[in-house]
Amino acid sequence: MKLYTIREFAEKLGVSISTLRAWDREGKLVALRTPTGKRRYTEEMLYRALGLKNREEPKKVVLYARVSSAGQKPDLENQLNYLKEFAAGRGITV
Structure with missing residues (x-):
């Protein structure tokens, strides 16, 4: 210290x-x-x-998406793309 x-x-x-x-x-x-x-x-x-929080390690962020069946696999890809774009737009590192 x-x-x-x-x-x-x-x-x-x-x-x-x-x-x-x-x-x-x-x-x-x-x-x-x-x-x-x-x-x-x-x-x-x-x-x-200075009004800051203690220096912390960046928190880990995990994206989670799921579909009900294998036939909805294209929907899963769309969900993942949406989540990645959302996180990037908020400045969140995945």
Whole structure:
């Protein structure tokens, strides 16, 4: 887990070091402390401060289509094509 110094964290957020100290005092963004009292911040804190979810692995998406009989196989192909186009249109990786 990467820990950021107060200077690094302030640069990433685009705020001043004084702002981070104030947020820590106010309880808005409480920093971790080293044994010597230095403030440290994690990536999770960075994502939270930026209003983002934690970095996650992309979710896997599975397309499912079915037909009742082998005679409807052309319909199955149409369903799969429709689902693939739908996913691509939404920016979903299959």
